[in-house]
Amino acid sequence: MAEGKQIDTLIGGVLTKEKALDLLYKMVLTRTFEENALEMFSMGKVHGTMHVSIGQEGIAAGAGPALKDTDYLLNTHRGHGHFLMWGGDLNRMMSEFLGKENGYCRGRGGSMHIADVESNNLGAQGIVAGNLPISVGVGLSIRIRKSDQVVLTLFGDGAANEGAFHESLNMAAIWNLPVIYLCENNQYAMSMPVEKAFRVEQISDRASAYGIKGLTIDGNDVIAVYKAVQDAAKRARAGDGPTLIEAITYRYQGHSKSDRQLYRTREEVKQWQQKDPIQRFAKLIGVQEEEFQAIEKKAEQAIAAAVEFGENSPEPNVSTIMEGIYA
Amino acid sequence: MREISYMEALREAIRQAMEKDDRVFMIGEDIGVYGGAFGVSAGLLDQFGPERIIDTPISEAGIAGACVGAAVTGMRPIGEIQFSDFVVLAMEQIVMQGAKMRFMFGGKATVPFVIRLPGGSGTGAAAQHSESLENWFVHVPGLKVVMPSTPYDAKGLLLAAIEEDNPVMFFEHKLLYKTKGHVPEEMYTIPIGKSNLVREGKDLTIIATSIMVPRAIEAAEKLSAEGIDIEIIDPRTLKPLDDQPIIASIIKTGKVLIVHEAVKTGGFGGEISAVISESEAFDYLDAPIRRLAGLDMPIPYNRTLEYHAVPQVEDIIEEARNLYQGKY
Numbered sequence: 067m068a069e070g071k072q073i074d075t076l077i078g079g080v081l082t083k084e085k086a087l088d089l090l091y092k093m094v095l096t097r098t099f100e101e102n103a104l105e106m107f108s109m110g111k112v113h114g115t116m117h118v119s120i121g122q123e124g125i126a127a128g129a130g131p132a133l134k135d136t137d138y139l140l141n142t143h144r145g146h147g148h149f150l151m152w153g154g155d156l157n158r159m160m161s162e163f164l165g166k167e168n169g170y171c172r173g174r175g176g177s178m179h180i181a182d183v184e185s186n187n188l189g190a191q192g193i194v195a196g197n198l199p200i201s202v203g204v205g206l207s208i209r210i211r212k213s214d215q216v217v218l219t220l221f222g223d224g225a226a227n228e229g230a231f232h233e234s235l236n237m238a239a240i241w242n243l244p245v246i247y248l249c250e251n252n253q254y255a256m257s258m259p260v261e262k263a264f265r266v267e268q269i270s271d272r273a274s275a276y277g278i279k280g281l282t283i284d285g286n287d288v289i290a291v292y293k294a295v296q297d298a299a300k301r302a303r304a305g306d307g308p309t310l311i312e313a314i315t316y317r318y319q320g321h322s323k324s325d326r327q328l329y330r331t332r333e334e335v336k337q338w339q340q341k342d343p344i345q346r347f348a349k350l351i352g353v354q355e356e357e358f359q360a361i362e363k364k365a366e367q368a369i370a371a372a373v374e375f376g377e378n379s380p381e382p383n384v385s386t387i388m389e390g391i392y393a
Numbered sequence: 394m395r396e397i398s399y400m401e402a403l404r405e406a407i408r409q410a411m412e413k414d415d416r417v418f419m420i421g422e423d424i425g426v427y428g429g430a431f432g433v434s435a436g437l438l439d440q441f442g443p444e445r446i447i448d449t450p451i452s453e454a455g456i457a458g459a460c461v462g463a464a465v466t467g468m469r470p471i472g473e474i475q476f477s478d479f480v481v482l483a484m485e486q487i488v489m490q491g492a493k494m495r496f497m498f499g500g501k502a503t504v505p506f507v508i509r510l511p512g513g514s515g516t517g518a519a520a521q522h523s524e525s526l527e528n529w530f531v532h533v534p535g536l537k538v539v540m541p542s543t544p545y546d547a548k549g550l551l552l553a554a555i556e557e558d559n560p561v562m563f564f565e566h567k568l569l570y571k572t573k574g575h576v577p578e579e580m581y582t583i584p585i586g587k588s589n590l591v592r593e594g595k596d597l598t599i600i601a602t603s604i605m606v607p608r609a610i611e612a613a614e615k616l617s618a619e620g621i622d623i624e625i626i627d628p629r630t631l632k633p634l635d636d637q638p639i640i641a642s643i644i645k646t647g648k649v650l651i652v653h654e655a656v657k658t659g660g661f662g663g664e665i666s667a668v669i670s671e672s673e674a675f676d677y678l679d680a681p682i683r684r685l686a687g688l689d690m691p692i693p694y695n696r697t698l699e700y701h702a703v704p705q706v707e708d709i710i711e712e713a714r715n716l717y718q719g720k721y
Contacts, residue, residue: 074526138466141460152540171497171498171499173499173554174496174498179497179498181501183498188462188465190493190499193485193489193490199454199455199457199458199461199486199490200490201458201462201463202458202459202462203461203464204463204466206420206459206463207468210444210445210463210468211443211467211468228457231483233450233454233455233458234458236450236452236455237450237452288558309514326692329427390495390498390499391503391534391535392537393558393559
């Protein structure tokens, strides 16, 4: 991808300034979307539950751009950022969030099931590790069709302790399937800290149990994520099979709307905020305070416009309630 | 007319579907060299190779997930769960993912896969290898549930299931694998959601599924010697249920006996009974709707106990005779 360009002009050796600014904008947009979503919740404008990724935006920013448009995404319940990085349209996303007919899933899925199969975005996931076995099927499908696609499968530290993790990684490993397992280790499975839930030092240590490559990276470092995913994709396309990437990060907010966060201290959250992925990336690419504020303002305007779009969008007609269950 | 076994009919359906459509592949435990625990896939590995006859580790959730993921990306997988009992290990992928994906995504995903499930008792394999769990899946919107009772239906329904654009749970019965019957060599489909009038009669209707269909036929033949004329309907598809022929039959006979192997409580008989009760056939009933089903227990190991845990021909005869004679 650096062809035709001086490598030293690229940020981190991989990104043009233009692309980097786009990623920074999308990270800020993700955070603004989620902060706004939390606000809408407290105002009673949206219902149900929702999982925000505030503090984890660096992973989506690094992973999405490292892949091709033709690749597949299997997202998590905390996947607004990945959805945006995968080319998601903010208006249709907001409509889905508000349960409207013109949302990505006609208002039937909501935040937890948002998908866009047309762009090979195979959906967010309401069951922890539920997407891991599916990745085996996507990988097999790619191989049987003799395509050079890969599938990016996202999950959290909690999912790594589900049985589905084992079956999935083993099957993808024995068949050399083009799957990138990207574990977003945000330190807590709801309230269960990783120190209590794992005996291994690193979740990526488990890769050796399947005979595949495993690595742990700083998930708040966009360039590190980009490089790891790019490398895993290269290996997958070359027929060298799956990779398990553990990206270390932290969620600033609770698990979901009901979380009172009794399992951690404010100090701990503050310490992690010093390693904020957005601030770090802005600094890395040389965005000054004034420019950053302009980016934030642009994101706020985009969100405001999306909210207006969503709120003015039609509700599903009750007469269509049974649609979409069977083909 | 050519006669082949139920198992051969299934194999022929898989072979013909795979010859016709490159998107069809099969995945399961010991389906390759071994030929499948019951032999259904014997020889298919030689013809189609390991890329399309995929032997898996013992990972039922992985098999089901492989079906879901391959289906939503354009393939038409056939998953085999070695014994239908083991489907419990794959429930999340089938129920939470495969069945709901299309709906959750606003009707914009297509998830065409078939899960084949050898079920039922009578092989002495005891409680964890003999269950009849079909009705669990009837309760899940997004799935279709098919249960063939003859070699002809096995082939036609499996080909229909493979062509179907929705997930299909395909319940086979281990005791039926060796039964023989007329099966055309060419490809044909039996529409999913269409019942079969197995035997015409005027005195009493039996609704039977799977292995209970041949048992009901045997019972009906014996009862005809006593002058009792029995009609038998095999729904073939449990979901969606072809209810009109059932209703029409009961309007004609006024009496109905539902027979299935699965345990009675929460079984499919309850659903059929409710469908009848809600229909115009209710006014034509001149006796209570009766269900003859498996006892509410796990399948026992002991041969005699196993035999008595599920309906047998003599049980159907007795129950049908009592119903006919107005004893209920």
